[in-house]
Amino acid sequence: MPAATPRRRWLRWTLIALAVLVLLPAAGLAVLLLTFDPNNQKPRIQAAVEAATGRSLALGDIGVKLALAPTLTVEDVALANAPGGSRPQMATIRRVEVELALLPLLSRRVEVRRLVLRSPDILLETDAAGRPNWAFAPPGRPAAPAPQAAPASAAREADPRLGIAVDRVELTDGQVAWRDGRTGATRGLAIPRLESRADTAGALRLNGQLALNGIPVALSGETGPLDRLTDPAAATPWPLRLALEAAGARLAAEGAIARPMQMRGWQMAVEARVPELQKLAPLLPDAPLPPLRDLALTAKLDEASVSDLRLTLGAAVLDAVLPGLRLASLTATLPRQDQPLALEVEAALNDVPLRLAGTLGAPGLLLPGAAPQPFPVDLGLAVAGATGTAKGAIADLRRLAGVDLALSFRAPDLAPLAPLAGAPLPPVRDLALDMRLAERTPGFAGGAFLRGLRIASSAGDAAGDLTYVIGQRQGVDGALTSTRLDLDALRPPPAAPAAAAPAAPPPPADRRAIPDVKLPLEALRIIDGDLRWQIGSLVAQGVTLRQVQARLSVQNGRARLDPFAAQMPGGPVTLRAAADLTTTPPTVQVAAQSPGLDLAPLLAALGQVPPQATGQLGLDADLRGQGADLRTVAGTAHGHLGLSVVRGTLTGSLLEKLPTDLRRLLPGGVSGRDIPLRCLALRFQAEDGMAQSRALLVDTALGRLGGEGGANLKTEALAFRLLPDLRLGGIELRAPINIAGTMRAPRIGVSPEAAIAGGLGAFLSLQSTPDRSLQALAGALGGGGPALPDCEAQLAIARGGQPGAAPAALPTPTPAHPTPAPAQGLPAPAQELLRGLFGRGR
Structure with a gap:
């Protein structure tokens, strides 16, 4: 028993020493908190913020609530806006509550058990020059550039000095507004509730309710520990899982970020489901959304690539895009961004089914910094028994330059395509069209080249090269040759008679024989061109013309048909016509000569059936006049x-x-x-x-x-x-x-x-x-x-x-x-x- 006495003494003194080591600092800290007045620290806090940001900071009452986990409160926090801002404060918070763990402070760790922000109101805006108000700088100095990532060794040295962890964040009644100083456009994000909690492993779970432009948005997700977010020396990626739900749509993303502070090394798997796209229009007011339905998207993304992309669309009425267009389905797939995009579309236009399928070049060629490479195109179209293809490549898709596409179209019968045109089409059969398309200037801003144009059909044929010019005036330059051309066969059938409308009062009787017909001259103000055409056999109004040569040129408001020469039944005929809109009023001239034509077929072509005269007709005419209508021209x-x-x-x-x-x-x-x-x-x-x-x-x-x-x-x-x-x-x-x-x-x-x-x-x-x-x-x-x-x-x-x-x-x-x-x-x-x-x- 005597030997036990020294042991009890040692244990007692040990407990006393531990009590002294623990209770005395705690008592000292308690005395400090009882005697500490945080409001006395306002000037130091405000000065430090102004020195760091160049903005003044207003603070209301600062209080401390004593407990094992003391709580610090700050009322009416306001940070000044940039000079010239649309309102005095950039950010205001009605109340801030910070609940701290006491003992970690002894080891220079700040563990926030609970952070509460009541009614935060933040304005993010730019001025007329595009300068943002969130760029902070002390007075007289420009905003400091973003800090570079510190070496891992420096981070390891700094980490023991100070650590921060947050267990729970609560935000209520918040507002975030965005204003563009150049355009005056504004957007608002309301945050009725947002909460994050850390689990035992330190991962944060997010949950909240937002409202963007009046549309409720539900937010949920999970992230890695907050201290890992700010630790550049961490070896494992920072996980991230987020989900947004709004207007019946859902967007989910799951992945990880290797260096979250620099947003580098991230990869995500994205999934989206949108039953009705236009319901999201208030969220994206600057991006008009088509009325698409049943949108489903899955893809894998990282900072350098897109892969495993699949996009599908369901049935939708697209009258807003093109009247009468109905989408049945659309599927787009992309294995990798450096591989072709496969496309398949089923639709109907004015109840005529059509199908588009094929491949387009790799989307990776469109990414910023990608070297220009040919963008291949291989598309096929099927509609109402007709087929079309577009094959070739575009050398520079960003500028739409270097276009070289072979276009073809085959139609056994044009009649089934009439609903697409919205009017009856001529009864042309066995239509075949081939040509190569190229841009005249990048983006087709200056027009297009149609090379190797070949058209064949039951109504005739044509071949040649054409240039479609776009500029101050539009027009066509080029030369065509035709073996046969039947203009009568190109006339569409008469439209079905419309329902009888109530009889309108008869127009006042015109006591003139020369009709008051307006001449089609105004088009010459916007058209320039030079078209030459040689036709072996031309049928018009039942009359066959052979060895036809015609040239029509329009330049700067002056048009000239010279010559028009042909062999008509009975003999040759030459015709010249001109119009000049540079004079006021316009000048019109017509000249025609023929030594002898067969009169009967000419009268039949003019609608006199049967002809009431026959014979050989000689013609010698050269007439000119001024005016915009036939009656005025005749009068001069x-x-x-x-x-x-x-x-x-x-x-x-x-x-x-x-x-x-x-x-x-x-x-x-x-x-x-x-x-x-x-x-x-x-x-x-x-x-x-x-x-x-x-x-x-x-x-x-x-x-x-x-x-x-x-x-x-x-x-x-x-x-x-x-x-x-x-x-x-x-x-x-x-x-x-x-x-x-x-x-x-x-x-x-x-x-x-x-x-x-x-x-x-x-x-x-x-x-x-x-x-x-x-x-x-x-x-x-x-x-x-x-x-x-x-x-x-x-x-x-x-x-x-x-x-x-x-x-x-x-x-x-x-x-x-x-x-x-x-x-x-x-x-x-x-x-x-x-x-x-x-x-x-x-």
Whole structure:
């Protein structure tokens, strides 16, 4: 027992020593906390913050709550904004609470058991020059650059001096606002609640509710320990798992960051599910979102690459992108960013199914700093029985330069594609189109080159090289050749008649014959181009033209079609046309020449079916005028128009279309019979809209009709005096005819004196020895008159002195083909005269 006494003493003194070592510092610290006034430290804290940031710091009351884990509170914290900011404070916090572990302070470790931020309000903004308000610097010195990572040895030396750990953070009623000083755009993030807790291993678990631009966002996640985040010497990556949910969408990311302070060495697996993309539009107000649905995305990301990407989309109505577009599905896959992107799309446009599939170049070629490499393209399109492909490469995709794509399109029948065009398409079959596409300037800003263009179809073919120019004016330059081109086959079928609408009041009657049609001249202000086309056979309005050569050039508001030359039925024709918008009003000119054309097919092409005249048509025209519509141009016309027809016929139905007053002068029995035409010669000279006849003669089997006169093309007033020289069954009748009125409503009349003179002439023509006194009376009354010129002389004037076919001799009447005779013996004027002479009443 005596030996035990020294042991008890040793244990007692040991306990006393431990008590002294523990209780005395604790008592001293307790005395310090009881006598310490933290408000006395405000000036030192404020000065230190201002020296470090260049901003003033306002602090309210600072309090200390004594406990085994003391709590420090600070009221009304406010940090000043940058000079010129939109409000005085950059950040304010209504209350800050910091609960500290006491004993770790003895080893220079700060362990925050609980950090509470009440109503923090932070403004992040830039000024008009783009300078951010979060760039801090002492007065008179620029903001210090971001500190470089310290060597691991230095970190190990510094770490024992001070360590910080946070177990729990609570944030309530927070606000974070962003303002762009250049544009004035603002965004706001509300933080009703945000909480983080550290588990026993130090990992932080996050949970909170946010609201971005009024859209609630749920946040959850887990990160590594906070002290590991600030430890550059740590050997293991800092883990991170986050999930965001908003408007039914979910975004999740899981991975790790090797050097979190520098955001280097990170890798993440990302997964997104978005039932309706447009519901996220308030979160991204500067990025218009298409109405996509059922979006699913998975990918692996790191700071240098993207891999295992898969994007799918479900059915969606995309009228906002293109009216009538319906997406059925879309799938895009990318094994690695340096491999091609595979694409497959199923959709419908105006209920026409279409499918797009193929590959595009590696997206890695688009990353900043990537060396320019060719971007391959291999896409195929299938739509309504038609197929198309685009194959080739783009040398520099960022600038869209070096484009070399082979484009092709095949369509067995264009009709099924009509819903895509929104209008009926021509009934063209077996369409094949091939060409190579290249940019004229980077990004196609200056247009495109279409090289090796080849088109073949049931309506014809074309081949050549074209350049589509974009600039101040747009247009096409190039040359094409065609073996055959059928313009009639390129006309779409007539659209179905629309439902009958309520009858609108009839427009006011237009008493003019020349239509008030606006000429398509304004396009010349925005178009430049030079197109040459050679066509072996051209069909238009049922007329076949051969060996067609045409050149259309437009430059700086001046257009010229010169030449247009072709072999038409009957002979060659040349046409020149020009328009000049640099004058006010615009100037228009048309010239055409042909020694002889087949008249019947031309009339059929103009809609006269069956043709009411035949023969060889000669054309010599050169007219110009000023104005933006046809009526104004006609009213200012200068030049000449010459028409000649030989070796033809006039149908009886054509005579029925003559005005009633003129038809009454014709004998009965003419209607319904073809009348041989020896010649027709017309030539008018126009000066400032006044057209005067230079040649006017029609020579038929019934006789001749000549005369002179003119027309005012401004008012359409007529003033003609015609002299018929008819031969009807051995009777000659010449009674001058006056034509007045307008083109739309001509007035035709025969004066009483002329009628009497014509009757006398007809009576005298029946006598074997005409009475000289009656002949003199007929001449005095206006009968007879100057002899009409012959065909040859009038044709020479109408043709402008150019050679042409000679008129054929009229057929000699035979019993089988007699010359039409008057139904009642003599024309009406002769009958009237004879009744008066012999005293017969009506």
